[in-house]
Amino acid sequence: MVVGRRTSFIVVFIVLIGLFGAKVDAWGCAGHMITAEIAQQLLPTNVRRYFTDISAYQQMYYPRITSMTEASCWPDDMKSYTSQYSAWHYFDVCFLRANGTNMTCPVWTPAESGEMPTAVANARAQLAMGSNLTHAESAFWLTFLVHLVGDFHQPLHIATLFNPMFPKGDQGGNRFYIYVNNSRTNLHAFHDDLAWLLPRDGFPQRPLAEYPDDVSMIEGLSESLILLQKFAYPSQPNVTNTSVWIEEGFETGVNISYTLPNGQDLQFNQHFNLSDTYVTLQKFAYPSQPNVTNTSVWIEEGFETGVNISYTLPNGQDLQFNQHFNLSDTYVTRLRSMLQNKLALGGRRLARILMEIYDEVHA
Numbered sequence: 416m417v418v419g420r421r422t423s424f425i426v427v428f429i430v431l432i433g434l435f436g437a438k439v440d441a442w443g444c445a446g447h448m449i450t451a452e453i454a455q456q457l458l459p460t461n462v463r464r465y466f467t468d469i470s471a472y473q474q475m476y477y478p479r480i481t482s483m484t485e486a487s488c489w490p491d492d493m494k495s496y497t498s499q500y501s502a503w504h505y506f507d508v509c510f511l512r513a514n515g516t517n518m519t520c521p522v523w524t525p526a527e528s529g530e531m532p533t534a535v536a537n538a539r540a541q542l543a544m545g546s547n548l549t550h551a552e553s554a555f556w557l558t559f560l561v562h563l564v565g566d567f568h569q570p571l572h573i574a575t576l577f578n579p580m581f582p583k584g585d586q587g588g589n590r591f592y593i594y595v596n597n598s599r600t601n602l603h604a605f606h607d608d609l610a611w612l613l614p615r616d617g618f619p620q621r622p623l624a625e626y627p628d629d630v631s632m633i634e635g636l637s638e639s640l641i642l643l644q645k646f647a648y649p650s651q652p653n654v655t656n657t658s659v660w661i662e663e664g665f666e667t668g669v670n671i672s673y674t675l676p677n678g679q680d681l682q683f684n685q686h687f688n689l690s691d692t693y694v695t696l697q698k699f700a701y702p703s704q705p706n707v708t709n710t711s712v713w714i715e716e717g718f719e720t721g722v723n724i725s726y727t728l729p730n731g732q733d734l735q736f737n738q739h740f741n742l743s744d745t746y747v748t749r750l751r752s753m754l755q756n757k758l759a760l761g762g763r764r765l766a767r768i769l770m771e772i773y774d775e776v777h778a
């Protein structure tokens with residue numbers, strides 16, 4: 416599969432040279448930039464330098480893309496020129512609200528669900544080939560990896576509603592219209608747009624190099640999200656249970672504090688300095704997330720969030736299509752909080768994956 420794709424992507428890559436640079440809508444771009452920025456801020460220097468160099472290759476082909484943060488939006492820009500990779504951006508899981516009818520979820524082939532998990536695995540496997548890739552290939556796969564880990568943490572790239580109004584599904588909220596402060600939008604776009612947390616008048620402007628204020632805002636928000644714990648997370652029902660805290664603390668102590676990233680025991684009076692990787696891992700390895708890079712777990716999480724937060728009002732009632740009243744502040748506030756948690760989580764997981772790739776390439 417990978418080999419077959421490779422020929423075709425090089426063709427597209429070359430065809431696209433020179434096209435980029437047209438004014439492109441920044442729809443959903445901020446979330447991707449923040450995910451990329453969080454990951455970069457968490458990476459140890461050597462790993463960050465390695466991937467920064469790879470993303471610099473992209474500048475050879477697209478001079479207006481000057482960083483990994485900026486490149487993170489490119490797979491969406493590409494959609495204007497080709498639909499070849501569109502299925503990489505989602506993995507639909509049916510959320511059925513039959514509303515008393517006999518309707519059921521459709522039976523999908525893997526290709527019909529979308530190819531996001533496979534695409535992430537492919538990107539990862541390709542990057543692990545290190546210098547066996549051409550510069551263009553490295554830049555292509557890194558950019559897609561960064562982008563797709565971001566998409567993975569937008570729950571409506573997973574949960575998709577089926578009900579009597581949408582017997583063929585609402586396409587992850589794309590067909591589900593809502594009103595916010597008298598403006599009509601759709602649920603998917605409202606998520607992509609971080610529930611209007613950030614300015615919407617063309618933010619962030621590109622190329623970033625020409626808009627230092629936008630860069631500051633992306634960097635500042637990323638820094639503060641790094642500090643966010645993943646509390647109040649749907650997959651953590653035991654968030655205040657101190658027995659669980661003890662299990663977690665023990666597991667972290669064993670796995671992270673007393674063990675080096677290569678699996679060896681930490682030595683007393685260790686003669687060499689602790690590696691950057693060891694120090695960084697401590698900042699963001701959550702023991703209750705042994706599956707931190709397991710995309711099956713990401714799908715379960717995304718589905719649960721989509722069902723419980725995106726498609727459900729805080730009072731437990733179903734979100735209604737074309738809801739005649741404005742979305743309540745409580746719904747919007749909860750959504751913003753969830754989306755920020757997801758960005759933080761996605762950025763951390765991306766950093767972890769990049770570190771694992773770096774270790775594989777340098778093994």
Ligand SMILES: *[C@@H]1O[C@H](CO)[C@@H](O)[C@H](O)[C@H]1NC(C)=O
Binds near residue numbers: 517518
């Ligand atoms: C569902 O109900 C409709 C009529 O309401 C019927 O025509 C159809 O056969 C039913 N489908 C199944 C799978 O039972």
Ligand SMILES: *[C@@H]1O[C@H](CO)[C@@H](O)[C@H](O)[C@H]1NC(C)=O
Binds near residue numbers: 543544545547776
């Ligand atoms: C790079 O290619 C060579 C020759 O095919 C192969 O022996 C080597 O294992 C490859 N390296 C990686 C990291 O895939």
Ligand SMILES: *[C@@H]1O[C@H](CO)[C@@H](O)[C@H](O)[C@H]1NC(C)=O
Binds near residue numbers: 578579
């Ligand atoms: C659910 O059923 C009720 C009662 O038949 C109907 O008023 C409502 O529009 C239905 N909702 C959807 C989403 O189909």
Ligand SMILES: *[C@@H]1O[C@H](CO)[C@@H](O)[C@H](O)[C@H]1NC(C)=O
Binds near residue numbers: 595597739740741
């Ligand atoms: C919706 O929000 C707008 C802007 O905040 C407000 O003017 C309008 O009265 C609201 N509509 C309803 C039905 O609450």
Ligand SMILES: *[C@@H]1O[C@H](CO)[C@@H](O)[C@H](O)[C@H]1NC(C)=O
Binds near residue numbers: 596611
């Ligand atoms: C809707 O308008 C109110 C009043 O201006 C504002 O406080 C709120 O943040 C707006 N909601 C969104 C989602 O922008």
Ligand SMILES: *[C@@H]1O[C@H](CO)[C@@H](O)[C@H](O)[C@H]1NC(C)=O
Binds near residue numbers: 656659
């Ligand atoms: C709390 O976690 C334990 C396992 O650590 C689990 O058995 C239990 O069901 C969880 N409690 C809730 C309320 O989910």
Ligand SMILES: *[C@@H]1O[C@H](CO)[C@@H](O)[C@H](O)[C@H]1NC(C)=O
Binds near residue numbers: 653656657658659
């Ligand atoms: C707290 O966690 C412990 C251990 O995982 C579990 O046995 C217990 O049922 C949990 N308590 C509550 C209130 O969920």
Ligand SMILES: *[C@@H]1O[C@H](CO)[C@@H](O)[C@H](O)[C@H]1NC(C)=O
Binds near residue numbers: 686687688
């Ligand atoms: C340990 O780190 C210090 C400060 O970065 C450096 O000067 C020193 O050479 C390092 N020692 C070893 C053995 O790597």
Ligand SMILES: *[C@@H]1O[C@H](CO)[C@@H](O)[C@H](O)[C@H]1NC(C)=O
Binds near residue numbers: 705706709712
């Ligand atoms: C991954 O999570 C699943 C449950 O979601 C669990 O069964 C499995 O043991 C976990 N894998 C690891 C390596 O912890």
Ligand SMILES: *[C@@H]1O[C@H](CO)[C@@H](O)[C@H](O)[C@H]1NC(C)=O
Binds near residue numbers: 706709710711
């Ligand atoms: C990933 O998670 C799935 C579902 O929770 C689990 O079945 C599988 O064993 C996990 N894979 C690994 C490698 O831990």
Ligand SMILES: *[C@@H]1O[C@H](CO)[C@@H](O)[C@H](O)[C@H]1NC(C)=O
Binds near residue numbers: 718719720722723
């Ligand atoms: C969250 O969603 C899951 C389905 O993914 C459901 O089983 C669970 O009851 C929901 N939790 C809440 C609090 O609504």
Ligand SMILES: CC(=O)N[C@H]1CO[C@H](CO)[C@@H](O)[C@@H]1O
Binds near residue numbers: 665666669670
């Ligand atoms: C990956 C790893 O080392 N996991 C270990 C984490 O710690 C628990 C004990 O709390 C071990 O059982 C795991 O094997």
